[in-house]
Amino acid sequence: MADGNSSRFFGRSLARVEDDRLLRGQGCFVDDLDIPNVVDIAFVRSPYAHARILSIDVTAARTMPGVVAVYDGASVVDRIKPLTNSEELRVPEGIAALNPVVKIQPAPILAVDEVNYVGQPIAMIVAETRYLAEDALEVIEVEYETLPAVFDMEAALEPDAPLALQGEADNIGVYVRHSIGDVAAGIAAAAAVVEETFATQRYVAAPIETRGMVAQSDPFTGGLMVWSTTQTPHRVRDHVAESIGLSVDEVRVQSVDVGGGFGQKGILVVEELLVPFAAHDMGRAVRWIADRHENLTADAHAREQVHHITLAADADGYLLAVKDRIVVNLGCRNMVGLVVPYNALCHLIGPYKVRNVDLEATGVLTNTTFTSPYRGAGRPEATFAMERAMDRLAAKLRMEPAELRERNLIRPDEMPYRTGLLDRRGLPQEFDSGDYPEMLSRAVDMIGLSEFRQKQELARHEGRHLGVGFALYLEMTGLGPFEGARVEVMPSGRVRLYTGAPSQGQGHRTVFAQLLADALGVNLTNIDVVAGDTASIPYGVGTIASRALVTAGNAINQAGGLLKQRILTHAAEFLEAEVADMQLEGGRISVKGTPAVELSLAELIRIVPKLAGGSGSDGLSETSYFQPPNYATASGLHATIVEVDPATGRLDILDYVVVHEAGRIVNPMIADAQVVGGVGQGIGGALSEHMQYDDQGQPITSTFMDYLIPVSSMVPDIRLDEIVCPSPTNQLGVKGLGEGGAVGPPAALANAVEDALQPFDAIVRSGPLSPSRIRDLVRDPNHS
Amino acid sequence: MSFRGSEGQIHPTTPPLSEPSGWHDISLTVNGEPVSAQVESRLLLTDFLRHRLRLTGTHVGCEQGSCGACSVLLDGVAVRSCLTLAVQANGRDLRTVEGLAGPDEPLTALQQAFHEQHGMQCGFCTPGFLMSLAGLAEHGGTPSSDELDEHLAGNFCRCTGYVNIRKAARQAFGLPGPEEASRG
Ligand code: FES
Ligand code: FES
Numbered sequence: 001m002a003d004g005n006s007s008r009f010f011g012r013s014l015a016r017v018e019d020d021r022l023l024r025g026q027g028c029f030v031d032d033l034d035i036p037n038v039v040d041i042a043f044v045r046s047p048y049a050h051a052r053i054l055s056i057d058v059t060a061a062r063t064m065p066g067v068v069a070v071y072d073g074a075s076v077v078d079r080i081k082p083l084t085n086s087e088e089l090r091v092p093e094g095i096a097a098l099n100p101v102v103k104i105q106p107a108p109i110l111a112v113d114e115v116n117y118v119g120q121p122i123a124m125i126v127a128e129t130r131y132l133a134e135d136a137l138e139v140i141e142v143e144y145e146t147l148p149a150v151f152d153m154e155a156a157l158e159p160d161a162p163l164a165l166q167g168e169a170d171n172i173g174v175y176v177r178h179s180i181g182d183v184a185a186g187i188a189a190a191a192a193v194v195e196e197t198f199a200t201q202r203y204v205a206a207p208i209e210t211r212g213m214v215a216q217s218d219p220f221t222g223g224l225m226v227w228s229t230t231q232t233p234h235r236v237r238d239h240v241a242e243s244i245g246l247s248v249d250e251v252r253v254q255s256v257d258v259g260g261g262f263g264q265k266g267i268l269v270v271e272e273l274l275v276p277f278a279a280h281d282m283g284r285a286v287r288w289i290a291d292r293h294e295n296l297t298a299d300a301h302a303r304e305q306v307h308h309i310t311l312a313a314d315a316d317g318y319l320l321a322v323k324d325r326i327v328v329n330l331g332c333r334n335m336v337g338l339v340v341p342y343n344a345l346c347h348l349i350g351p352y353k354v355r356n357v358d359l360e361a362t363g364v365l366t367n368t369t370f371t372s373p374y375r376g377a378g379r380p381e382a383t384f385a386m387e388r389a390m391d392r393l394a395a396k397l398r399m400e401p402a403e404l405r406e407r408n409l410i411r412p413d414e415m416p417y418r419t420g421l422l423d424r425r426g427l428p429q430e431f432d433s434g435d436y437p438e439m440l441s442r443a444v445d446m447i448g449l450s451e452f453r454q455k456q457e458l459a460r461h462e463g464r465h466l467g468v469g470f471a472l473y474l475e476m477t478g479l480g481p482f483e484g485a486r487v488e489v490m491p492s493g494r495v496r497l498y499t500g501a502p503s504q505g506q507g508h509r510t511v512f513a514q515l516l517a518d519a520l521g522v523n524l525t526n527i528d529v530v531a532g533d534t535a536s537i538p539y540g541v542g543t544i545a546s547r548a549l550v551t552a553g554n555a556i557n558q559a560g561g562l563l564k565q566r567i568l569t570h571a572a573e574f575l576e577a578e579v580a581d582m583q584l585e586g587g588r589i590s591v592k593g594t595p596a597v598e599l600s601l602a603e604l605i606r607i608v609p610k611l612a613g614g615s616g617s618d619g620l621s622e623t624s625y626f627q628p629p630n631y632a633t634a635s636g637l638h639a640t641i642v643e644v645d646p647a648t649g650r651l652d653i654l655d656y657v658v659v660h661e662a663g664r665i666v667n668p669m670i671a672d673a674q675v676v677g678g679v680g681q682g683i684g685g686a687l688s689e690h691m692q693y694d695d696q697g698q699p700i701t702s703t704f705m706d707y708l709i710p711v712s713s714m715v716p717d718i719r720l721d722e723i724v725c726p727s728p729t730n731q732l733g734v735k736g737l738g739e740g741g742a743v744g745p746p747a748a749l750a751n752a753v754e755d756a757l758q759p760f761d762a763i764v765r766s767g768p769l770s771p772s773r774i775r776d777l778v779r780d781p782n783h784s
Numbered sequence: 785m786s787f788r789g790s791e792g793q794i795h796p797t798t799p800p801l802s803e804p805s806g807w808h809d810i811s812l813t814v815n816g817e818p819v820s821a822q823v824e825s826r827l828l829l830t831d832f833l834r835h836r837l838r839l840t841g842t843h844v845g846c847e848q849g850s851c852g853a854c855s856v857l858l859d860g861v862a863v864r865s866c867l868t869l870a871v872q873a874n875g876r877d878l879r880t881v882e883g884l885a886g887p888d889e890p891l892t893a894l895q896q897a898f899h900e901q902h903g904m905q906c907g908f909c910t911p912g913f914l915m916s917l918a919g920l921a922e923h924g925g926t927p928s929s930d931e932l933d934e935h936l937a938g939n940f941c942r943c944t945g946y947v948n949i950r951k952a953a954r955q956a957f958g959l960p961g962p963e964e965a966s967r968g
Contacts, residue, residue: 022907025841025881259908505906680945704850
């Protein structure tokens with residue numbers, strides 16, 4: 001791609017280079033590392049949702065067999081700085097002009113006087129094995145005095161609500177309001193107005209591998225080596241160094257094989273500062289692997305939002321105004337600021353044209369576990385509200401929901417399209433490319449909408465309840481500010497690529513190598529990818545927010561182009577030819593027209609230090625950072641047909657279609673699988689996943705027997721189609737698609753269920769659509 | 785840590801620390817090789833495999849018996865090693881993902897199917913699926929597509945949405961893929 005060469009690897013469904021070792025059980029996940037004399041950690045965690053700590057007694061624990069050290073809040077408070085996910089809490093200038101509230105509420109490393117959610121770490125036990133560390137948990141004595149607590153986010157906004165976090169003036173962690181046009185006028189002029197409340201329940205990302213970390217102090221430098229499951233290794237490095245007072249140069253973070261992340265491993269938690277601290281403090285290797293109970297109750301939750309939404313349209317269904325008051329449950333403190341609330345806000349309208357918009361988002365503190373972005377990060381919640389509201393509007397106008405959507409779509413000839421709102425960076429929100437009408441018409445054809453309506457009618461006469469649902473969404477991908485790539489020719493002649501964006505299963509070793517192979521003119525099998533080792537590239541952001549392909553991908557393409565130029569320059573000197581006459585193909589360097597004169601990269605790398613041109617140069621290596629000038633906006637349309645049994649509440653997905661658009665596709669096999677994997681997670685959220693608390697703030701879905709992630713039988717075979725609108729925002733023309741699949745299912749399935757239950761006048765206002773919820777909807781259509 | 789004794793037996797080093805539970809001597813076969821060890825009564829089979837024998841291909845996703853990531857074959861039957869104590873493996877034949885294809889051998893047809901159908905992303909759940917399906921292959925003859933689907937519901941995968949796992953499993957068992965099935 002670099003200089004318009006025909007691409008040999010871009011666009012091909014190549015099988016992954018990652019697979020072989022994983023299939024043989026030879027992967028190396030963080031808990032697989034074999035570190036001599038490593039000690040294990042277990043945490044004492046708060047059993048109360050809100051309490052004052054009166055005393056902590058760890059003396060008995062210190063004498064338990066195998067216990068190496070016990071730390072409590074008092075022993076670390078002056079030694080580790082509290083945690084602030086500063087990168088996520090920054091307010092861009094343009095957004096600052098909206099006068100948002102973003103409270104900075106650093107997380108205490110270990111609780112000292114107050115605990116404000118069940119699961120909050122209070123003490124850390126380090127012992128020879130996890131078994132022995134857990135034995136010692138039992139003998140730690142903590143005295144508590146319970147405090148008033150609040151769990152429901154709307155209750156927390158009431159003036160007399162208990163404070164979720166002592167010392168705050170209220171329970172508002174973030175607040176922003178953004179409006180354009182004249183919403184009141186739009187509503188006044190409308191022929192149809194829909195006012196509804198739609199809610200998304202609390203989820204947990206719950207990758208099958210939980211969060212974990214191993215840290216060891218370096219005997220040579222006194223610095224720290226950290227192996228981590230993180231999605232953002234450079235951020236972990238910076239925070240670890242800062243919190244324990246080391247230089248960033250002294251901390252090396254390496255993300256090893258990682259078993260899924262989905263956002264939960266994308267923000268830092270206090271445990272990730274404590275583990276390296278303990279290693280540094282004790283001079284011993286330390287390991288912490290969260291167990292599933294910790295993962296479900298004490299690691300980041302997500303998604304819980306309520307939308308009080310109003311849509312106004314004229315008699316033909318054209319949208320005149322959209323108003324939404326969004327309430328987001330942040331949990332115990334503001335950990336990631338505007339990220340999720342603002343993402344929900346600026347993705348709410350999706351692919352529709354509307355000029356009068358009034359959106360408000362409030363992030364509320366409650367005595368529940370903190371929350372983080374989870375695959376989609378505000379978009380599934382916003383899409384649920386908007387796309388449900390569109391179906392309610394269609395019902396009011398007695399219009400086919402697909403037709404209502406079609407009328408309001410942004411047209412391809414209006415691209416690039418400015419919404420009038422500000423994007424996450426605080427700059428004018430601009431969609432770069434897309435063809436939403438084409439997407440919709442393909443989905444309507446694939447699902448066979450008109451035949452379906454006849455079938456639905458016939459089925460109703462037989463007492464069967466079928467329904468169809470659509471959900472459209474946009475995803476502004478490729479979040480900046482940058483990602484980097486360093487590429488170098490190794491002494492063997494192989495090429496190594498380093499980048500800050502590690503893989504949690506997305507296949508970076510294959511996809512990134514495909515890009516570099518093309519940019520450079522070498523074979524895929526001669527490239528090794530090292531992603532997420534902070535010692536290999538000084539700066540990086542990480543794999544979050546559907547950004548890796550856009551940002552790292554373009555950095556790789558750029559670095560590859562530069563390295564190719566450098567290779568050709570050195571080779572030209574050696575071969576006494578003009579640089580312009582040199583070529584690099586399949587890893588062989590030659591002079592155009594004289595193919596007999598050939599040089600391999602292994603030969604060249606040996607020669608470079610002796611060449612005149614090699615003097616004062618750093619050999620065959622290049623580093624390049626890519627800063628996306630704008631988001632690359634991907635889009636998707638989910639359409640599904642379901643059958644609902646009103647008697648049992650059983651739901652069967654009869655057909656599920658996704659038409660997606662994510663620019664040029666590097667590896668279609670991997671891209672499709674990302675979409676399907678996202679749909680699987682979205683179906684779980686739509687139908688069964690629900691992180692629940694009882695009225696004392698105790699998490700009651702703390703195992704996989706209660707928190708129901710989907711199994712194979714829940715996810716049907718997905719039918720995919722794709723359109724390609726290359727992104728003009730980057731040279732490769734790519735867009736991100738990691739999150740998209742998870743955005744559509746809650747809305748599409750809820751729309752389909754409501755359509756199926758139309759004879760009962762049921763309105764689906766929240767998920768998950770478990771059999772008992774469906775029964776409730778049949779019995780009481782206004783059941784929320 | 786472990787070392788190989790003079791008769792070719794593998795003896796994992798027993799941690800020096802006394803556990804507040806009884807110790808047992810166990811002998812078993814792991815991937816065809818004889819193993820003898822001293823284990824605490826409460827030691828889980830997962831931890832024995834992973835931390836004493838360094839067979840880390842068997843993964844731990846929940847320790848609650850739900851996810852199936854820890855599946856191994858005990859006397860040819862797929863079991864959840866997180867719900868099995870190491871002592872329960874005494875005298876038995878244990879097989880793990882490392883035993884499917886030797887280091888110098890090509891992947892088995894089952895493993896190859898996961899590769900070709902892209903039936904894995906992070907690969908954390910994969911050994912569990914492989915062992916669970918290997919168990920089915922040994923005992924169930926050739927399952928029908930429905931039986932196979934039902935069997936797959938015993939393992940969790942958070943990455944793939946299962947579609948490609950089903951394709952891989954069908955390929956491995958010589959069953960038609962979903963598209964062919966729906967066309968036929
Ligand atoms: S780890 Fe054994 S079933 Fe999950
Ligand atoms: S591939 Fe990641 S959990 Fe299955």
